[in-house]
Amino acid sequence: MSTPRTIAVLTTAAMLVCGLAAPAHAAGATLTVNIAQPFRPVTHAASGGLYGLAENSRPADSTLLPIKVNSLTQPAPGVGQRPNGQPPGGDSLLVSPQATRVGAGEFIRMPDIYPDFPYRWVSWNDWLAKVNTMVNARLSATAVSNVIGWELWNEPDYTWNTAAAGNFNDGWVRTFQAVRALDTLTPIVGPSTAVYNRSWMQSFLTTARNTGTLPDIICWHELSNPTRIAADIADYRNLESSLGISPRRISINEYAATSEVDVPGRIASYVAKLERGGVESAHRAFWYEYGTMNGLVVNNSQPTGTWWLYKWYGDMAGNMLTTSTTTTTGLDGFASYDGTRKIVNVVFGNEAGTNTVNLTGLQALGASVRVTLLSTPSNGRFTAVTAPTTVSATTRTVGNGQLSVSVPNMSATSAYQLLVEPASGVPAYQQRYEAENASVFRAARLSATSASGGGYVGRIDNTGTPRTDSYVDFVVNVPTARAYTMTVGYANGTGATATQGLAYNGGAWSTVSYPPTAGWGQFGATISATLTLKAGYNVIRLAKGSPYFAGGTGYAELDYIQLT
Template sequence: MALRRLGITGIVVAMTALLAPSAHAAGHTLAVDVGSPFRPVTHVASGGLYALAENGRPADSTLLPIKMNTLTQPPPGVGQKPNGQPPGGDGLLVAPQADRVGAGEVIRMPDIYPDFPYKWVSWDDWLAKVDTMVSRRLAAGSVSNVAAWEIWNEPDGTWNTAAAGDFNAGWTRTVQRIRTRDTVTPVAGPGYSHWDATRMRAFLVNAKNTNTVPDVVVWHELGHTSGSVAADVAAYRSLESSLGISPRPIFINEYAWTDEVDVPGRVANYIAKFERAGVWAADRAFWYEYGTVNGLVVNNNQPTGTWWLYKWYGDMAGSMVTTTPPAQTGLDGFAAYDPTRRRADVVFGDEAGTNSVRVSGLGAMGGTVRVTLESTPASGRFTAVAAPTTISDSTYTVSNGQITVSVPNMSATSAYHLVVQPTGGVPAYQQRYEAENASVFRAQRLSSSSASNGGYVGRIDNSGDPRSDSYVDFVVNVPETRTYTMTIGYANGTGAVATQGLAYNGGSWSTVSYPPTAGWGKFGATTTTTVNLHTGYNVIRLAKGAPYFAGGTGYAELDYIQLN
């Protein structure tokens, strides 16, 4: 998204003026049920359009703590001049950094053009550009984290029907052209500027009839529309089912309007609704400078107020748990529970005055809990915030498995973070990392009653092609530089020893062996190795296939890693 897009659609222009955030009535309660997990923590909304720029901007140190999930970056040979800035953010040039921090990339193809709205030249010109982009990607043999080609962006406002013909026919023609060279990389679309049931139906009918249904379905949620996320996702799922199309991952690759994207309270509202709706990924919209994750960092990689919200999000592990807001607008939040640390995290906001958070399902924490409450302000994109503000650090008595925490003097623009832990026996650092919480490339998150926290990663395969090889990246945070014993929980139903590659922080590869176990999805077996990690964040990769690794043998399913 770019500021000059404000001229595209009249209704979107009006939304900023008519639907500016306002303080809501105070005295509401956000309900959190720690005992009702509904999906693994995958940090679905930690992503951004044009988030990275060449030459390592922003620094890895600002990206690792927020557990980047997806990036939408321009294509190789980018021509787009975002808001008058020089072209930048070439998806292949930033791929090494994205890879270092465990993020997947979706490449936005029409940003090969310099202008927005895009200026159509001809079909010969466009198809030649498609050929060039695909050829450059195929030549980049060490790039393994491209998740999809995004065929077009906001065709409801940027496709030149008079010159290029019907968009749906153009989609088919473009996908078919890509498939003459690249039959592996998924395609994503249609990328409408907002949910539009009529357009989406016509698009999907054509795509099904021409065998070009997108692998990833994309639209945008902008302009104070967070309240419609659940309804939009439900409408898509109903349409998909009615057309006999198998469920596709939903990617909201632009969210939050200009006066929302730097407001932590509003961002918390969006993330809460994306998590509950079950989207695959969501990226912060691009309005200003690229290479800052759209306003999360400023002045030599200093965090803004909104960065801290994503840091709290990045610290979540285990499972997302149910949150129930008092209404579709105003106070809302998202929460996670990590059973190995017995830690609950709640991030919330978008409400003023004195409000409450009621946390239930706390029976496993004992009779008393330590409750820490902190906040981060809407500092804007040019003011650094060195740390959140601690509001309180208290001990609460658990009654009937729950506590209610009053949060006084809330600002509607700030975000708040509640951490609930047992009063004793809290681990000094996170030691266990669930595979289903990690960055998973071309494998599947699955469930099993015998798996740690109920989830694992399976169908880990390799073909010798970095576009389809499977690997899992664990972003870990350790307190000191030393050698750690790494225990891997796994299953291997082949009846023979399986192997995977192990590398950390981009270093050399070694091999991990997995002796056979009782069967697939039956966990309890472990294998151990050692890793040399430095203080702070490290990335540990377990791979069946990956660049610079010849490939593993057999099959092994990953449950967790534990560092001691």
Template sequence: MLHHRRTATLTVLTLVLAGLSLPSPARAAGSTLTVNVGTAIRPVTHVASGGLYALAENSRPADSTLLPIKMNSITQPPPRVGQKPNGQPAGGDGLLVAPQAGRVGAAELLRMPDIYPDFPYGWISWADWYAKVDTMVRDRLAATGVSNIEAWEVWNEPDWTWNTAAAGSFPDGWVRTVQRIRTLDTVTPVAGPGYSTWNPTLMSAFLTTAKANNALPDITVWHELSGASGIAAHVAAYRAMETSLGISPRPIVINEYATPTEVDVPGAVTSYIAKFERTGVEAAHRAFWYEYGTVNGLVVGNSQPTGTWWPYKWYGDMAGNMVQTVPATQTGLDGFASYDGTRKLVNVVLGNESGANTVRVTGLAALGSSVKVTLESAPGSGRFTAVPAPTSLSSSTYAVSGGTISVPIANMDAARAYHLVIEPAAGAGTWQQRYEAENASVFRAARLSATSASNGGYVGRIDNTGDFRTDSYVDFIVNVPSARAYTLGIGYANGGGATATQGLAYNGGAWTTVSYPATAAWGVFGSTVSTAVTLRAGYNVIRLAKGSPFFAGGTGYAELDYITLS
């Protein structure tokens, strides 16, 4: 949430600003979280790894803190930002931070009303607002090297920041603003309405007016700032509302989540992430309550992780498919989990409960008759205390019975997040060598499914339009053990009957061309091509593009299944 809207009590605010852990909430112990490894719910896309005002100019925080958490998307102020959040200078201009966001694989929503210096926004007149809209859109169109702008967020929290007396109703104002944007930019999606909470009455009225005027949002946005327990019901209600109004499903972006007393508590944010993954939202962004340029408290001193960074890092380590997790209730123990079928590796992140609890994991038959289970945790250190490593708790071998194990976790602290890694007893290998395309950062292409695709998913509809707002590319964030040359293998399909080409670049370096000979059909995989890449030790970003800034453009079409490094 943007500054000033809500006030914490002095006691809580003092604790947070001092970087101290808040007291763990009192909860009943003895809960069980069930993880069904055999039930995939969606590809791993790190849905909730994003933030409002996550980045500031001059590469703050450092790329080294962002690459491990695999940021999905962020919301930033527009060009010529006027907002001075919480007494800070205006900053975080979305066009100025876009190169860093692009380096780490994140898309951006641009929040248009943040061109105003005041909050709540100081409405002047329609003529003034139109002039501001024109300026922002022209600035964006002039930034031809920026290709990761996902949408214009037309307004922020209109349920209490829109000046109805001076500007008329918000739904009508939305229509007028979208029409003004479209006089200059008919391409970039629009996101809204951005209500501060789920409000079915306001949402219904908004959608009805927007539909009647051919101004529906391309992305639906609202905020979840009152606890995680209602998220599933809110998403279900919105989907039912779309159906009742005859509106095709929109991607949902919850671009502010968690209260001031939750956002720096690993156990609490774990509960939010679990619910966002389970409900199928497109993306979710940590709320802004304090300073910008830290992913809202994940980083201190520009490059040191706080305790809350660690569950996002564990999240970033996930690959393959997110799998079903079933909590006993919506208010206590919860978690999210993934299964990487290539490495036979299960990751579970859980929290938001105290005392003695259990994680029951089913669907483990493919891992063998016994598995190695390691457990670690991350404390609620607050915003200003670095936590250089998680706390190692245990490493044990479990016999698998009927594909199932039950892992007891004693003495849980509801403020902490916990990380379970389950792998074959012999181990899962030292580093990830296969990266699924559907797990990568996908810009203006489509994640699709096919029975012949590795892990069941691939990326298609990768196009080159010649327009930086619509060109397609895929960014793979990879982590390698040493600086050296690697063989990059690419699994693909090309049913076009002739060789297709894409551009290849890594870590912002020079472009080369990858050629994909024709294959039997679209969506039928098994073919590969390979080339050499020279990578640095640690994290690297590999881009395969049909169209991208500073690349002349590819030819034909190729669908991407996975890449391998060897």
């Protein structure tokens, strides 16, 4: 639904959204954060965007690296789409170098080969010829390794021309088979409906199951009301199970309406519910212009108020924490705990007045903690916000692992960050980066009791093609430019030395070797390498296979890297 429409339609949709789901304004809501109940690794799942990037490195890398962009939905090669009267832009293959530099994967939205929205169907011969052209363009781009899915259509419940093209389910099968005839490896994404509708989804899934054309990644949009997200995901899971379909990965690759997308408090509610729902990825909706990461950046390099919410999200490390709220339409938030630095990071909003954040399970932080409260305003997509506002910074006593923080004078449109750290202080910069928190391409996040933080990355493989090669990109942030010792925690159960490629910031490849260890998923062994990093953000890649790297040997599982 957020793919370009006329402004009149956008305004009407936004008004409907506002009427259905206005934030609550009654004071006294409570958000509870349980540090003792992590529920999955930090992956920055909702830090993505539809048409977030434009050609010529817009917006600047410096604005993208801090927010840890998870993934993007970008237009097809040879894009014809002209959103809101703009020239075509954001070609997935042309923006791939920048997306790769910041650790982001890409879905390719195939119908954006058409110039108009809603798409104007021509004929099946025309469409299938376009499919062949797009897929072959991607196959020829052998240096592109960050494509994580083909999105076969967009919002078929709104844009599919049944009178001219026939039933969508049949069209899905035909398009799926055309893509698979050329590319048997890249995941397929769909059906990408404008809204979640059980009967529509049941019909689609039944046909896809019966024809062997099930998408690898199930996708729909959440543009009308964040309170629907939990119920929609639960309903989909029940439907999937009832049809005998194995669990699919879920992407909500458009979220938030025109009236919400630039409102940090409202976005806090979306991200909280998307994380809680366990989605693999979620992308901010596109309503306006290319090259701004959907309104997070102004003048190519300046952050808006909403950018700071995603910066706080990007700073999260370790594991996501269980959060709950006393209101269904107002206060909500998401949180993480970095056990290596003992930092609790809570981001919340969507409520006015005086509200409370209750934290439990804080025993590891000690009896005295430093509590810092920040806010970021809803100043729109064209106003730069150079820094968040520090609301308060206090030292508090923890009783029985519990702490209650009152947050007065909240604005429902602002977002807030609550940082809780040991009063004795934390390391000046993050030194340990868990592999499961990194950008993981075609490998698996797994768990083990011996792993640092309880998680690791395994099933790292290569087959000689950038469509299936496995690598892990670590986005790290260091205070000074100098040589660092990088220690890698790993496991190698093959009984022989394994190798992977190591490169950083797009530089030359070297090879790292992993001697055999006691077994798979049994961690404690380390190897070391020396890296010369620049001050600020760097991207470090460990790869079994990657463009310009001949390929690793054997197998190794990655636990963490540590920079000292």
